[in-house]
Amino acid sequence: xxxxxxxxxxPARVQSLAADIRALQPGRPVRLMHVCGTHENALxxxxxxxxxxxxxxxxxxxGCPVCVCPASDLDQAVxxxxxxxxxxxxxxxxxxxxxRTSLADARARGGDVRVVYGAADAVALARAxxxxxxxxxxxxxxxxxxxxxxxxxxxxxxxxxxxxxxxLVPPALDxxxxxxxxxxxxxxxxxxxxxxxxxxxxxxxxxxxPIPMAVGGFEPVDLLLAIRDLAxxxxxxRPRVGNDYGRAxxxxxxxxxxxxxxxxxxxxxxxxxxxxxxxxSGLGLRGAFGDRDxxxxxxxxxxxxxxxxxxxxxxxxxxxxxxxxxxxxxFATACTPDAPVGxxxxxxEGTCAARxxxxx
Amino acid sequence: MPDRPPxxxxxxxxxxxxxxxxxxxxxxxxxLSNPRLDALGDAAWLPRVEGRLAMTTDGFVVSPRVxxxxxxxxxxxxxxxxxxxxxxxxxxxxxxxxxxxxxxxIDELKGFAASMGAAARRCGVEVVTGDTKVVERxxxxxxxxxxxxxxRLRDLPPTGVxxxxxxxxxxxxxxxxxxxxxxxxxRNGLDPGALRSDCGPVLALVxxxxxxxxxxRFLRDPTRGGLATVLAEFAKEAGRTVDLREADLPVRDxxxxxxxxxxxxxxxxxxxxxVVAVVPGGQGAAAAAAFACVPEGKxxxxxxxxxxxxxxxxxxxxxxxxxxxYDTPTSEPLPRIC
Numbered sequence: 299x300x301x302x303x304x305x306x307x308x309p310a311r312v313q314s315l316a317a318d319i320r321a322l323q324p325g326r327p328v329r330l331m332h333v334c335g336t337h338e339n340a341l342x343x344x345x346x347x348x349x350x351x352x353x354x355x356x357x358x359x360x361g362c363p364v365c366v367c368p369a370s371d372l373d374q375a376v377x378x379x380x381x382x383x384x385x386x387x388x389x390x391x392x393x394x395x396x397x398r399t400s401l402a403d404a405r406a407r408g409g410d411v412r413v414v415y416g417a418a419d420a421v422a423l424a425r426a427x428x429x430x431x432x433x434x435x436x437x438x439x440x441x442x443x444x445x446x447x448x449x450x451x452x453x454x455x456x457x458x459x460x461x462x463x464x465x466l467v468p469p470a471l472d473x474x475x476x477x478x479x480x481x482x483x484x485x486x487x488x489x490x491x492x493x494x495x496x497x498x499x500x501x502x503x504x505x506x507x508p509i510p511m512a513v514g515g516f517e518p519v520d521l522l523l524a525i526r527d528l529a530x531x532x533x534x535x536r537p538r539v540g541n542d543y544g545r546a547x548x549x550x551x552x553x554x555x556x557x558x559x560x561x562x563x564x565x566x567x568x569x570x571x572x573x574x575x576x577x578x579s580g581l582g583l584r585g586a587f588g589d590r591d592x593x594x595x596x597x598x599x600x601x602x603x604x605x606x607x608x609x610x611x612x613x614x615x616x617x618x619x620x621x622x623x624x625x626x627x628x629f630a631t632a633c634t635p636d637a638p639v640g641x642x643x644x645x646x647e648g649t650c651a652a653r654x655x656x657x658x
Numbered sequence: 659m660p661d662r663p664p665x666x667x668x669x670x671x672x673x674x675x676x677x678x679x680x681x682x683x684x685x686x687x688x689x690l691s692n693p694r695l696d697a698l699g700d701a702a703w704l705p706r707v708e709g710r711l712a713m714t715t716d717g718f719v720v721s722p723r724v725x726x727x728x729x730x731x732x733x734x735x736x737x738x739x740x741x742x743x744x745x746x747x748x749x750x751x752x753x754x755x756x757x758x759x760x761x762x763x764i765d766e767l768k769g770f771a772a773s774m775g776a777a778a779r780r781c782g783v784e785v786v787t788g789d790t791k792v793v794e795r796x797x798x799x800x801x802x803x804x805x806x807x808x809x810r811l812r813d814l815p816p817t818g819v820x821x822x823x824x825x826x827x828x829x830x831x832x833x834x835x836x837x838x839x840x841x842x843x844x845r846n847g848l849d850p851g852a853l854r855s856d857c858g859p860v861l862a863l864v865x866x867x868x869x870x871x872x873x874x875r876f877l878r879d880p881t882r883g884g885l886a887t888v889l890a891e892f893a894k895e896a897g898r899t900v901d902l903r904e905a906d907l908p909v910r911d912x913x914x915x916x917x918x919x920x921x922x923x924x925x926x927x928x929x930x931x932x933v934v935a936v937v938p939g940g941q942g943a944a945a946a947a948a949f950a951c952v953p954e955g956k957x958x959x960x961x962x963x964x965x966x967x968x969x970x971x972x973x974x975x976x977x978x979x980x981x982x983x984y985d986t987p988t989s990e991p992l993p994r995i996c
Contacts, residue, residue, distance in 0.1 A: 312978045345980020403701040518978055655983045
């Protein structure tokens, strides 16, 4: 794998792309937004923001799936984890996110919470433990949603069910563009998501709301190619949907994955933590899969009294890029990575957690 | 044949009676025997020692218990011996306490005892006293081992964090993250391939450093939490920042591959046979050369500098000219969602 990636980690190529970006000189500040936790992670891992010119800022939008998962859904997961006989399986970074409590707390109180790498691992758990009920807490965007769909279509054992909290990217971008003072000048589009979905939804969005967009991969060269593409589109005033991750992204996406999602899910109006309800932005199980709905199976309905965001927490504004973490009254005082109040302080790539590490 | 020893650990092995005696005689003594242990007293008598003593203790709960490059038996020796060594002392004696879960195959335990004995001989140290307890099935994870060790403090132990100065150099004795990489791969069903745990003694490395005339300011074995955690704790205590150069940092391709697949960071992965040393400015190359002179120090490198405190206790200058900050981790590294 190292050999295959070498071309995308070539420091000379990275420097040359960064020089191209610096040379654009639009004469004003330009604010771009990515909507992908893995982009934030790669930007931090490789230190790429340091290579960008001062006029260019790349902010994190609502792309950290753990951060946008509503407290009410997390609370349902916690209550499911405490049902006797249930094994709650989910992704690692969901475990510590606070709602009324967290799944980590549930585990400490005797709940059986397991970290898995995907729905297929949870199905394997269910097969290995036929006398237990395995609930997969499905969080994330199209990238993980299609794997939940595939697991449900592959005739999993009867003791497997799903708490479905998947979200869709395009409706969120659409909603962001409708919020005054929030919209960036361009979107760095998430390569993993679009490998699944293809580009058509983004072309539709561009037709209604022209804005520079470019799909980026996750190696340093991939990211700078997409950022250069966006900066050029902004500088020239010619928005389009660029594909700078051609080795993975096809126009039509992954038809098998899309068919699986279509068979299993229907799009619904859904809540985003700290942001509110966005039309047709989430996925629910279709009626044919109603018997796999963990919330129904165990009678764990959403609790309307769960506060989505703790008092004083400004994660919603941070997620929208409206507020700098330092300007939140809880930042680095009541809210730290060791004792997070809001979701943005939990995930390594959460905006507040990243800013906390960079504070002086 | 009522007297035939059972093939698995039973609660009787922890009773202090006949089965406990058989366990000691048949499993532990053949591999750990020495006059002090063989006396089977309640407390071992150690020889008279000149100078100050150092003492440490550690618990070992690794899962899986056997992994490429080692097992929980040798790990329990190296872990404690290495803590004594980086604390500036020469190990003299160890204790070992085994917490066994009912149902553990006795042959597996014999394997750990053999591995522990071989590791102790390699370090020139004796296990002089021990204990076994048995917990009911479901109340343990096969076997937990606790070891404690005493050592004689060197005449010139590390000078300490208070003596750290700007431009001090940071040196590591070999590639980082091998042990954590192997364990992460095995726990997640990945084939670790040629990757082996670095589980081993660091005594020879520390001896080589002193033999080269380098007295370290600070010496640690970057076990739990890995290199980034050890250096972040050091930097916070020193009120400085450690500036690392990614291009100089030894990390095996296999460890990078495991980390890329599992969403982990090599700098937070445990090492079990490495030393990180902070040495006076200008002595980094000599320290790395000293490490490289012993077999355990293959791949030693000068990896960074102590600089004035900036944002973040540890800053990594990436190959691309950017900076990445590291701090002490909040919890066990958890894999990311995608």
